[in-house]
Amino acid sequence: MSTKKTKAGFATRAIHVGQEADPSTGAVSPPIFATSTYVQEEIGKHKGYEYARVSNPTRTRLEENLAALEGGVAAKVFASGMAAINAITSMLKAGDHLVCGNNLYGGTPRLFNQVWADFGLEFAYVDTSDVENVRRAIKKSTRMVFIETPTNPLMALTDIAAVSAVCRPKKIDVVVDNTFMSPYFQQPIALGADMVVHSTTKFLNGHSDGLGGVVVCTRPEQAEKLAFLQKAAGAILSPFECWLILRGVKTLAVRMEKHDESGRVVAEFLAKHKEVKRVFYPGLADHPQHELARRQMSGFGSMISFETGSLSNANKMLRRVRVCSLAESLGGVETLISHPATMTHAALGEKGRKAIGITDGMVRISVGIEDVEDVVDDLEQALGGFEG
Numbered sequence: 001m002s003t004k005k006t007k008a009g010f011a012t013r014a015i016h017v018g019q020e021a022d023p024s025t026g027a028v029s030p031p032i033f034a035t036s037t038y039v040q041e042e043i044g045k046h047k048g049y050e051y052a053r054v055s056n057p058t059r060t061r062l063e064e065n066l067a068a069l070e071g072g073v074a075a076k077v078f079a080s081g082m083a084a085i086n087a088i089t090s091m092l093k094a095g096d097h098l099v100c101g102n103n104l105y106g107g108t109p110r111l112f113n114q115v116w117a118d119f120g121l122e123f124a125y126v127d128t129s130d131v132e133n134v135r136r137a138i139k140k141s142t143r144m145v146f147i148e149t150p151t152n153p154l155m156a157l158t159d160i161a162a163v164s165a166v167c168r169p170k171k172i173d174v175v176v177d178n179t180f181m182s183p184y185f186q187q188p189i190a191l192g193a194d195m196v197v198h199s200t201t202k203f204l205n206g207h208s209d210g211l212g213g214v215v216v217c218t219r220p221e222q223a224e225k226l227a228f229l230q231k232a233a234g235a236i237l238s239p240f241e242c243w244l245i246l247r248g249v250k251t252l253a254v255r256m257e258k259h260d261e262s263g264r265v266v267a268e269f270l271a272k273h274k275e276v277k278r279v280f281y282p283g284l285a286d287h288p289q290h291e292l293a294r295r296q297m298s299g300f301g302s303m304i305s306f307e308t309g310s311l312s313n314a315n316k317m318l319r320r321v322r323v324c325s326l327a328e329s330l331g332g333v334e335t336l337i338s339h340p341a342t343m344t345h346a347a348l349g350e351k352g353r354k355a356i357g358i359t360d361g362m363v364r365i366s367v368g369i370e371d372v373e374d375v376v377d378d379l380e381q382a383l384g385g386f387e388g
Helices: 010-016 057-071 080-090 109-112 132-137 161-170 219-234 239-249 252-272 290-296 311-320 346-356 371-380
Strands: 073-076 099-100 123-124 142-148 172-177 195-199 213-215 279-280 303-307 334-339 362-366
Touching: 010 057, 010 252, 057 213, 057 239, 057 252, 073 080, 073 219, 080 109, 080 195, 080 213, 080 219, 099 109, 099 279, 109 123, 109 334, 123 132, 142 161, 161 371, 213 219, 213 371, 252 279, 252 371, 303 311, 311 371
Parallel strands: 099 123, 099 142, 142 172, 172 195
Antiparallel strands: 073 213, 195 213, 279 303, 303 362, 334 362
16 A cells, blocks of 8 residues: 555554555565565665665565654654654754754753764754744754654643744754654644654554654655665664564554543543642643644643652652553553653753753653553552642
């Protein structure tokens, strides 16, 4: 099924694009091509594959699939979400300027500030939930605007269409980290974004058993540059990891529906709980960007953050959970719960976290697809006995 010709629905594309039966055997599940090299018939004559760092048939299938889901012209996969972001950054040169959200996943500013700044890239961090902040931060050398929406872990939204409208006349690329929503609930390219990045480790894989990242492009020259970076830098995704994501994507539509349904229930429960000080979830009517969420996304998802009031309270709660698993990461079928200040955003330091509103009492939950009553019961027994 061609990614360019099909007008099939999302779930159909997820199951069929790049997932066609193996032509040599008829196998419904695409094979894992576990090979490092390929036999050539003669000098310069081969079947489209020469060396596994450059390309692999299982990887090709995954890239076709993810491009179709995000509505891009091509996709390139990498060894992790951070490797994908690193590849995007590698497309720039010394002196180039990036405008970034000030509330990104902690590993992203770590890469930008502690690696790429040493090579002459310049970064400005602003609250991109206000498009005027983006407009003011742009200067002559700005080449890219990098945003997450919703953000991790404060669940703040950026109006993708508005930011894209500011950047397009200036020929500035808008890159959106779409990991939290997945292409099922949010389509940044349709809203004007130039590239989309995911940690495929999360909802795309969905089973907490494979690491990876992807960049989806809107222009052939972007895809060519990223393919060159795959070849030159070598941070590519293994055939087995590609196969795991292809397997996971087949159930993405049904999983996301269940994640969303349960996420709404858990958010409402937390919002009413006397021990919870505040809930960050775009699906709640009191979220300051609830209307933007309704307009920009087709669902609210299962990522929720909430305030317990102190590190001591957070620690008490996280020691008590039984159904929820205390672990980094998100997007798995199991409910994962984490403490941003000491886990995902520890690298920002106390001052950096305070500047953007991440407290020691904040807890983040990725609601899985278990029976939601069991998740709620677990949270109920874990919450309580907090200090004031």
